[in-house]
Amino acid sequence: MMTAIPVTNYRIASGLGLVAIASFLFAYIQPPLYRAFCEWTGIYDVQKADEFRASATVGRPITMEFDANTHGTGLRFTALQTSLPMHTGELVQVNFRVENLSNHSITGQAVPSYGPKHAANFVKKLDCFCFRQQVFAPGEVRVMPVVFALDRNLPSDIGTVTLSYTFFEVPGGVGSSNNTGSAANGASTSGSGI
Amino acid sequence: MQASHDTHDHAHGDHGDHAHHGRAPGLMGWFTTTNHKDIGTMYLWFSFVMFLVGGAMSLVIRGELFAPGLQYVSPEFYNQMLTLHALIMVFGAIMPAFVGFANWMIPMMVGAPDMAFARMNNWSFWLLPPAAILLTGSLFVPGGAAGTGWTLYPPLSVQMGLGMDMAIFAVHILGMSSIMGSINIITTILNMRAPGMTLMRMPMFCWTWLVTAFLLIASMPILAGAVTMLLTDRHFGTSFFNAAGGGDPVLFQHIFWFFGHPEVYIIALPAFGVVSHVIPAFSRKHLFGYTSMVYAIAAIGLISFFVWAHHMYVTGIPLTGQLYFMYATLLIAVPTGVKVFNWITTMWRGELTFETPMLFALGFLFLFTVGGLTGLVLAITAVDIQLQDTYYVVAHFHYVMVAGALFSAYAGAYFWLPKWTGRMYDEALGKVHFWTSIVFFNVAFFPQHFLGLAGMPRRIPDYATQFTDFNAVSSIGAFGFGFSQLIFLWVVLKNIKGGEAAPVKPWDGATGLEWTLPSPVPYHTFEDPPVITEEHLAAAH
Ligand SMILES: [Cu+2]
Numbered sequence: 211m212m213t214a215i216p217v218t219n220y221r222i223a224s225g226l227g228l229v230a231i232a233s234f235l236f237a238y239i240q241p242p243l244y245r246a247f248c249e250w251t252g253i254y255d256v257q258k259a260d261e262f263r264a265s266a267t268v269g270r271p272i273t274m275e276f277d278a279n280t281h282g283t284g285l286r287f288t289a290l291q292t293s294l295p296m297h298t299g300e301l302v303q304v305n306f307r308v309e310n311l312s313n314h315s316i317t318g319q320a321v322p323s324y325g326p327k328h329a330a331n332f333v334k335k336l337d338c339f340c341f342r343q344q345v346f347a348p349g350e351v352r353v354m355p356v357v358f359a360l361d362r363n364l365p366s367d368i369g370t371v372t373l374s375y376t377f378f379e380v381p382g383g384v385g386s387s388n389n390t391g392s393a394a395n396g397a398s399t400s401g402s403g404i
Numbered sequence: 405m406q407a408s409h410d411t412h413d414h415a416h417g418d419h420g421d422h423a424h425h426g427r428a429p430g431l432m433g434w435f436t437t438t439n440h441k442d443i444g445t446m447y448l449w450f451s452f453v454m455f456l457v458g459g460a461m462s463l464v465i466r467g468e469l470f471a472p473g474l475q476y477v478s479p480e481f482y483n484q485m486l487t488l489h490a491l492i493m494v495f496g497a498i499m500p501a502f503v504g505f506a507n508w509m510i511p512m513m514v515g516a517p518d519m520a521f522a523r524m525n526n527w528s529f530w531l532l533p534p535a536a537i538l539l540t541g542s543l544f545v546p547g548g549a550a551g552t553g554w555t556l557y558p559p560l561s562v563q564m565g566l567g568m569d570m571a572i573f574a575v576h577i578l579g580m581s582s583i584m585g586s587i588n589i590i591t592t593i594l595n596m597r598a599p600g601m602t603l604m605r606m607p608m609f610c611w612t613w614l615v616t617a618f619l620l621i622a623s624m625p626i627l628a629g630a631v632t633m634l635l636t637d638r639h640f641g642t643s644f645f646n647a648a649g650g651g652d653p654v655l656f657q658h659i660f661w662f663f664g665h666p667e668v669y670i671i672a673l674p675a676f677g678v679v680s681h682v683i684p685a686f687s688r689k690h691l692f693g694y695t696s697m698v699y700a701i702a703a704i705g706l707i708s709f710f711v712w713a714h715h716m717y718v719t720g721i722p723l724t725g726q727l728y729f730m731y732a733t734l735l736i737a738v739p740t741g742v743k744v745f746n747w748i749t750t751m752w753r754g755e756l757t758f759e760t761p762m763l764f765a766l767g768f769l770f771l772f773t774v775g776g777l778t779g780l781v782l783a784i785t786a787v788d789i790q791l792q793d794t795y796y797v798v799a800h801f802h803y804v805m806v807a808g809a810l811f812s813a814y815a816g817a818y819f820w821l822p823k824w825t826g827r828m829y830d831e832a833l834g835k836v837h838f839w840t841s842i843v844f845f846n847v848a849f850f851p852q853h854f855l856g857l858a859g860m861p862r863r864i865p866d867y868a869t870q871f872t873d874f875n876a877v878s879s880i881g882a883f884g885f886g887f888s889q890l891i892f893l894w895v896v897l898k899n900i901k902g903g904e905a906a907p908v909k910p911w912d913g914a915t916g917l918e919w920t921l922p923s924p925v926p927y928h929t930f931e932d933p934p935v936i937t938e939e940h941l942a943a944a945h
Contacts, residue, residue: 219520219591226587230625237629237659241644244655251722281648321647378648 284312447504483551515598600936612677687754760834775803796856826924847881
């Protein structure tokens, strides 16, 4: 029954095999392509300072709440202020405190999230410790600021905005090969809801 | 009839070699066989066994959902059940079932003696049982099976235990098997057709499988790549999807659905193919619009690669992206509509009779269209944001997968069973199987549309009490449907044991080369290719 398989069959099969290998590799070029696409389209903007033009008067009153937590790191991370009455259009600074409880240095990256989710576009950060990775020496205690304002166009159904940060430990630390200082961009891509 | 003469001559003719007359005796024969009919049979039995295993899991799910509150299983186990149910049904039941049909029918339809690479065909099949063992066995390892849903989204899939690794390896193995199977199918179709069997004379089932096999070769490796990245994220410190290390969990969704949407058509296209044989046969007419069918299949296959993010409307993709994916998805309705139109027009003024294969094909036609319609509803971004991850989605894809693909597989099984076994099946039992299936199917899944519209989330073992009645109805339907499938087992076993001998062409309206062969088909067919002439093969269309 096993008559010789014609050469042309092998030619077709090896072509198809190459297609299969190419599509396997196609999956692997997605991470860099995806990053490039997000940067090009500006979706990846959570680690850049926002633009905000201050003016003499402020807008409506609003309550801002702050939350801090960590994800599997040896850090203790707290918000020094948990609630702040403020106004839209007003530039404020709040501080967060980090303590490295471990006996080795830890590289961490804070990732913001917002409640309600669609408030994200209206929180304008001029400076934030979350813009870059932070290295904490063993036992170090550091207080870090966030400078931000709420856009005056914040939808009127929002009375309270919660800003929450999660500190992730960056495997390998600053400068290791598999990160380029852009930890957790994706998590916030969805968080910042476009 | 010329072809069947050739075959007869051959079976007793010029080959002295014993191996020609059958596989080696006993179990070893099944392990070593390279005969496309044996391998097709093994695929079909394997898929039916997996169908029963996956079905049992769905009954655990529906049992738990019969009433609100937690009755029988823990939420963790519930999640494992729904994950394994999906993986087993998609990769273990539906896909292998149509590969089984492909193995049995394609060589006979194009006039080839066997698949192009008979030995590789054997490997493709024998990769499946280890994958099935990995999947089901993962229930018994510490931490249990993967509980992420079949989509295996990180971060959960990065965090789960050993069961997740087993699922990943199972996906690798199943992917290997499908790719080898697809290479075989494409090579057979492109290079092994009998003289005169031009591409545009080819039966529709071969066309659907040709496109499907290309989809498989292009998309399965992408899934393999995605789960390999998951694996290295889990164990080797990479951060493809690990947010803490600079990765992006949403990227996984993009890669997964870039595979996942073509996968839908990998399942649907062969189902279209089978129906395109059954409806003309029982309408006693040629398939209407053969050429437009071919172009529609190719169009569906092509567009399926450009619509993936309709599964991701709520991940925060930009509005322009949402609009693009919405319109692109709606576009698929055009070639699909062409197909449905052609099937209906095939029946128009035909001499219809309603034997079991035709009943299942009609069930397919009605209910697949319902599933397609709810798919269009879900494609609309504004609606999907409301319905995302509700039971409406569950109802939608079960109409496509069960009433679509499964019913089509049943139509094909009843249609070709007389050819395979050489005996007629019990028509009355077949009809009982159809009617119980279609009634219980709708009892099980139609109420889920309402549950979804009312906001019941999927993949949760408990629900708010206002959903109780519809869930109870749905569970009754699911159990009824599940047990109805045993009727099919009964029909097949009865058919294997005995029954009225089937003529060469049990369906007077059927066309195609396979109906020129004796029933049951000899172990080897078309060893010398038949020459296909126009009247000999009005067949194809
Ligand atoms: Cu899709």
